[in-house]
Amino acid sequence: MSHIVVIGAGQAGSSLVAKLRKDGFDGEITLIGAEETLPYQRPPLSKAYLLGEMELERLFLRPESFYAENNITLKLGRRVTAIDPAARTVSLGEEVIPYDQLALTTGSDPRRLSAAIGGDLDGVYVVRGLTDVDAMAPHVTAGKRALIVGGGYIGLEAAAVCAKRGVQVTLVEMADRILQRVAAPETSDFFRSLHASHGVDIREGVGLERLEGEGGKVTRAVLSGGETVEVDFVVVGVGITPSSQLAEMAGLELENGIKADAKGRTSDAAIWSAGDCASFPFQGKRIRLESVPNAIDQAEVVAQNMLGADKEYIATPWFWSDQYDVKLQIAGLNTGYDNVVTRQGEGSQVSFWYYRGDQLVAVDAMNDPRAYMVGKRLIDMGKTADKAVAADPAADLKPLLKA
Numbered sequence: 001m002s003h004i005v006v007i008g009a010g011q012a013g014s015s016l017v018a019k020l021r022k023d024g025f026d027g028e029i030t031l032i033g034a035e036e037t038l039p040y041q042r043p044p045l046s047k048a049y050l051l052g053e054m055e056l057e058r059l060f061l062r063p064e065s066f067y068a069e070n071n072i073t074l075k076l077g078r079r080v081t082a083i084d085p086a087a088r089t090v091s092l093g094e095e096v097i098p099y100d101q102l103a104l105t106t107g108s109d110p111r112r113l114s115a116a117i118g119g120d121l122d123g124v125y126v127v128r129g130l131t132d133v134d135a136m137a138p139h140v141t142a143g144k145r146a147l148i149v150g151g152g153y154i155g156l157e158a159a160a161v162c163a164k165r166g167v168q169v170t171l172v173e174m175a176d177r178i179l180q181r182v183a184a185p186e187t188s189d190f191f192r193s194l195h196a197s198h199g200v201d202i203r204e205g206v207g208l209e210r211l212e213g214e215g216g217k218v219t220r221a222v223l224s225g226g227e228t229v230e231v232d233f234v235v236v237g238v239g240i241t242p243s244s245q246l247a248e249m250a251g252l253e254l255e256n257g258i259k260a261d262a263k264g265r266t267s268d269a270a271i272w273s274a275g276d277c278a279s280f281p282f283q284g285k286r287i288r289l290e291s292v293p294n295a296i297d298q299a300e301v302v303a304q305n306m307l308g309a310d311k312e313y314i315a316t317p318w319f320w321s322d323q324y325d326v327k328l329q330i331a332g333l334n335t336g337y338d339n340v341v342t343r344q345g346e347g348s349q350v351s352f353w354y355y356r357g358d359q360l361v362a363v364d365a366m367n368d369p370r371a372y373m374v375g376k377r378l379i380d381m382g383k384t385a386d387k388a389v390a391a392d393p394a395a396d397l398k399p400l401l402k403a
Contacts, residue, residue, distance in 0.1 A: 001027050001028055002025075002027035002028070002100045002101070003027060003028040003029075003030070003097075003098060003099050003100050004017075004020060004025070004027060004028070004029050004030075004099065004100065004101045004102075004103070004306060005029075005030045005032065005090055005097060005099040005101075005102050005103070006029070006030070006031045006032065006102075006103045006105060007032050007080050007083075007090065007102070007103070007104050007105065007106060007246065008032070008033065008103075008104060008105035008106040008107055008243075008275070008277070009031050009032065009033025009034075009035070009038075009039045009074070009076065010033075010039060010042070010105065010107045010275065010295070011039070011041065011042070011061065011275065011292055011295040011296060011299075012105035012107070012274045012275030012276075012295040012296070012298065012299040013031055013033070013039065013103070013105035013275075013299070014031070014039035014061045014062060015061075015295065015296045015299040015300055015303075016103055016105060016274060016299040016300070016302060016303045017029050017031050017067075017070075017072050017303075018062065018066075018070070019299065019300040019303035019304065020303045020306065020307070021070045021071075021072070023303065023304060023307055024307075025303075025306075025307055027100075028071075028073070029070075029071070029072045029073065030072075030073045030075060030097060030099075031067070031072055031073070031074055031075070032075045032076075032078055032080060032090070032092070033074070033075070033076045033077075033078070034077070034078065034079050035076065035077065035129060035130065035131070036076055036077040037056075037060075037076070037130055038060045038061075038062075038063075038064055038074075038076070039060070039061045039062065040059040040060050040061060040130065041059055041060075041061055041292070042128075042129075042292075043292060043320075044058075044059060045059070045127065045129075045130065045132075045133045046127045046133065046154065046157050046158055046161060047157060047160075047161060047322055049133060050133050050136070050137055050140060050161050051161055051164065051165070052137075056130075059130070075092065078092045079092065080092055080246055081093055082249065082250075083102070083246055083247075083249065083250040083271075084250075085250050085251065085252075085268045085270070085271065088100065088102070088270060090102065099270075100270070101270050101271075101272065101306050102270060102271045102272070103271070103272045103273065103274065103299075103302060103306070104246065104247055104258055104266070104271065104272070104273040104277060104278075105273070105274050105275045105277065105295075105299060106242075106243040106244070106246060106247075106258075106275075106277045107243050107275055107276045107277055108240040108241060108242050108243055108276035108277060108290060109128070109240060109241050109242075109243050110126040110127070110128040110236070110239075110240050111126075111236070111238045111239050111240065111241060112126060112236060113149070113208070113211070113236055113238075117208070117209070117210040117211060118210050118211030118212060118213060118218065119211070119236070121211055121213040121216060121217060121218040122213070122216055122217040122218065123139070123213075123217050123218040123231075123232065123233040123234060124211065124218055124233070124234045124236065125233065125234065125235050125236065126235075126236050126237070127154055127157075127158055127235060127237060128240070136233065136235070139232060139233040140161065140162055140165045140167060141165060141166070141167070142165060142166030142167070143166065143167075143168075144167045144168070144232040144233065145167070145168045145170075145229075145230060145231050145232045146159075146162050146167045146168070146169050146170070146231065146232065146233055146234070146235060147170050147171075147172065147208075147221045147229060147231045147233075147234045147235070148162070148169060148170070148171040148172070148234075148235050148237060149171075149172055149208050149234060149235070149236045149237065149238060150171075150172075150173065150236065150237035150238040150239070151171055151172075151173030151175070151177075151178030151179060151180075151202065151204065152178075152179060152181065152182065152237060152238075152239065153179070153182070153321045154237035155171060155173075155178075155235070155237030155238075156171075156178065156179075156191060156195065156237075156321070156323055157321060157322070157323055158235045158237055159171050159195060159200050160195070160198070160200075160322075160323040160324050162235075163195070163198045163199055163200050163324075164198075164324065168199075169199070169200045169201065170200075170201045170203065170229055170231075171195070171200055171201065171202045171203065172203045172206045172207065172208055172223060173202070173203070173204050173205075173206070174205070174206065174207040174208075174224075175204070175205070176204060176205050177192075177204050178191060178192060178202060178204060179191065182334075183334070183364060184334065184337070184340045184352055184354065184364070186340055186342060186352045186364075187328075187352055187364045190350065190366060191323065192204075194323065194324060194326060195323075198324060203223070206223050206224055206225065207223065207224035208221060208222075208223060208224070209222045209223060209224050209226075210222050211234060218231060218233065218234055219231065219232075221234065240276070240290060242256070242257030242258065242276060242277045242278075242279075242288060243276070243277050244257050244258050244277055247266070247273070247277075250268070250271070251268075252266045252267050252268055252271065253266065253267035255279055255286060256279040256286060256287075256288055257276075257277050257278055257279040257288050258273040258277050258278050258279065259279055259286075260272070260273045260274075260278045260279065260280050261280070261281070262280060262281050262312040262313060263301070263302075263305045263310065263311065263312055263313065264278070264280070264298065264301060264302035264305055264313060265305070272302045272305070272306060273302070274295065274298040274299040274301075274302045275294070275295040275298060275299060276288065276289075276290050276295065278298065280298070280313060280315075282315055287315075287333075289315060289317055291317070291318070291319050293316075293317075293318055293319075294315060294317070297313070297315070297316075298313050298315070301313040316376075316379075316380050317331070317332055317333050318330060318331050318332075318376055325348070325367075326348060326366055326367055327366070327367055327369075328364065328365070328366050329364075329365045329368075329369065329372035330362065330363070330364050330365075330372075331362060331363045331365075331372055331375045331376035331379055332354070332360075332361050332362035332363060332375070332376070332379040333361065333362055334354040334361060334362035335361070336356050336361070337354040337355060337356050337361055337362065338355070338356055338357065339354075339355050340352050340353065340354055340355070341353040341355065341387050341390045341391045342391065343368075343371060343390055343391055343392075343393055344393055345367075345368050345371070345393050346393075347367070348366065348367045349366065349367045349368040349371075350365075350366050350367075350368065351363055351364060351365040351366065351368045351371035351372070351375070352364045353375065353385065353387075353390045353391075355384075355387065358384060358387070359384050360375065360378055360379060360383070360384040360385045360390075361379065362375075362379070363375030363376070363379070370397060371397065374397040374398065374400060374401060377401055378400060378401065381401075383400070383401075383403070385397075385400045386400070386403075
């Protein structure tokens with residue numbers, strides 16, 4: 001009987017094994033995860049879960065009964081120590097598991113501050129897994145002082161939750177502006193104003209020199225200009241890196257993560273990859289997409305291909321972020337844009353339309369689901385939007401889809 005092993009029990013891994021069974025695979029399936037917990041969704045961790053608005057059970061992607069009913073063997077709280085592609089085996093310490101096909105859905109790892117600048121002090125947290133958030137949660141209370149390091153979406157979401165809980169928040173971003181790597185200045189300006197209105201002190205062009213502590217616990221931060229900020233805890237949101245160590249040990253080709261082809265196959269014909277850890281061809285270049293939609297969609301295509309579908313994964317990038325009462329929805333990739341059109345709606349509704357020349361490439365929509373929906377469909381269809389129509393809040397966007 002054929003045996004498929006999946007390493008990485010996150011969104012991609014859980015989606016992949018579910019798709020295998022849905023599409024009729026009747027062989028053995030083993031899903032291996034380093035965490036003790038059932039596969040769970042990560043986005044609510046730093047928002048609803050941290051705020052106490054979501055119970056642990058609601059985080060689970062599927063109930064434990066699903067895996068039992070579908071004859072999926074879960075090995076949780078287990079770390080893979082080696083992959084032997086020649087023998088087609090996976091080792092978990094002394095336990096050796098043979099496979100016919102293997103999928104790596106190992107996700108990504110948060111960048112951490114080095115011990116040399118105090119990154120190993122108690123009270124310094126990243127926002128990645130359940131353990132991280134559970135450790136941080138008791139500190140997120142009114143009157144505490146937090147330093148957020150990094151002005152990307154993770155840092156800003158953490159700042160929003162802390163501010164809503166009455167924490168005094170200082171956020172430092174080394175770049176000239178928050179969201180500089182991922183968004184236009186217009187989007188940066190919107191979120192800077194939003195956070196300022198909630199009392200968050202954002203410092204741009206300011207780095208962290210070091211953290212200092214007493215009794216092994218962080219108590220202050222020294223910023224790049226020499227200023228000292230007293231803190232009770234620190235949240236580090238300075239990006240993630242693909243978790244490709246196992247692939248490297250197995251001798252697989254790497255390129256910005258685990259190098260996969262358009263069908264999700266790695267340099268070894270029996271090994272596949274999907275999710276945050278996998279890079280793949282997209283519009284003439286190689287990218288990784290760090291998003292839940294990509295993890296699900298790519299994993300499902302890989303599952304189909306493991307069963308012989310021979311199907312290419314066509315990514316339709318989209319992302320979201322929730323901060324205070326603002327829902328940001330992003331369609332497309334803004335790489336290479338050279339001009340931005342603003343569409344100002346009612347109240348807090350606003351969207352920014354990114355163009356490369358006259359071609360629409362991405363949309364950032366704040367509390368404007370209609371603009372997001374139209375923009376996403378246009379981008380997915382390879383169409384563009386007349387700039388004058390996009391900029392006119394009185395203009396109906398729907399006819400753009402028929403143009």
